[in-house]
Amino acid sequence: AQKITQTQPGMFVQEKEAVTLDCTYDTSDQSYGLFWYKQPSSGEMIFLIYQGSYDEQNATEGRYSLNFQKARKSANLVISASQLGDSAMYFCAMKTTDSWGKLQFGAGTQVVVTP
Amino acid sequence: NAGVTQTPKFRVLKTGQSMTLLCAQDMNHEYMYWYRQDPGMGLRLIHYSVGEGTTAKGEVPDGYNVSRLKKQNFLLGLESAAPSQTSVYFCASVGHLNQPQHFGDGTRLSIL
Numbered sequence: 001a002q003k004i005t006q007t008q009p010g011m012f013v014q015e016k017e018a019v020t021l022d023c024t025y026d027t028s029d030q031s032y033g034l035f036w037y038k039q040p041s042s043g044e045m046i047f048l049i050y051q052g053s054y055d056e057q058n059a060t061e062g063r064y065s066l067n068f069q070k071a072r073k074s075a076n077l078v079i080s081a082s083q084l085g086d087s088a089m090y091f092c093a094m095k096t097t098d099s100w101g102k103l104q105f106g107a108g109t110q111v112v113v114t115p
Numbered sequence: 116n117a118g119v120t121q122t123p124k125f126r127v128l129k130t131g132q133s134m135t136l137l138c139a140q141d142m143n144h145e146y147m148y149w150y151r152q153d154p155g156m157g158l159r160l161i162h163y164s165v166g167e168g169t170t171a172k173g174e175v176p177d178g179y180n181v182s183r184l185k186k187q188n189f190l191l192g193l194e195s196a197a198p199s200q201t202s203v204y205f206c207a208s209v210g211h212l213n214q215p216q217h218f219g220d221g222t223r224l225s226i227l
Contacts, residue, residue, distance in 0.1 A: 004157070035215055045158075045205060050177050052213070079176035091157050100165050101212040102173065104159030 021077040023092035031097040034075040040088040087113045088098035104108045121219035128196045136191040138206030147189040151202040196226045
């Protein structure tokens with residue numbers, strides 16, 4: 001069975017600092033994809049970044065980067081230069097190639113950015 | 116550019132009542148999904164569809180039914196609502212499986 005684990009229920013980070021959100025996954029599949037979504041207090045799910053299991057380079061999207069360590073089965077999200085608008089719940093999710101795109105989500109990490 | 120639209124946004128039901136949640140997407144996406152989100156948990160898959168006329172069970176399908184009679188619409192039905200189905204429901208769609216899913220804004224459902 002596949003599983004996504006986010007061990008940090010909540011984090012405080014100061015504005016302009018970087019923060020790392022942990023995500024570990026468990027799968028026996030060789031081909032899979034890892035996603036990070038942001039959910040602000042307004043409730044919508046916003047896609048942030050994607051990493052494929054065969055991608056040789058770590059994914060980056062603006063201030064978001066993914067620290068992908070395949071052997072350790074971890075896909076940590078790094079947010080650089082935090083802004084007040086980054087305060088939100090962050091979810092890590094995984095899909096496998098044969099799963100028809102179904103996503104398995106972690107429990108999420110609540111991030112609060114303080115001035 | 117509507118994307119994925121869910122109706123209604125809020126609803127309160129009494130135990131035993133039935134209702135249908137509608138998800139509509141205007142991106143011609145093949146794949147559609149229904150998830151529920153409960154406090155302290157990530158989203159969990161209820162049902163999904165890999166094309167018009169097809170549906171399949173996800174992780175937590177009990178108490179729900181779905182239909183996809185038209186490619187752009189994916190309906191989630193509760194035949195006899197129970198308090199345990201109080202949750203926020205999200206619909207999502209994707210055109211190609213290596214792309215991120217697009218989510219609707221969610222439906223907050225309370226069952227008394």
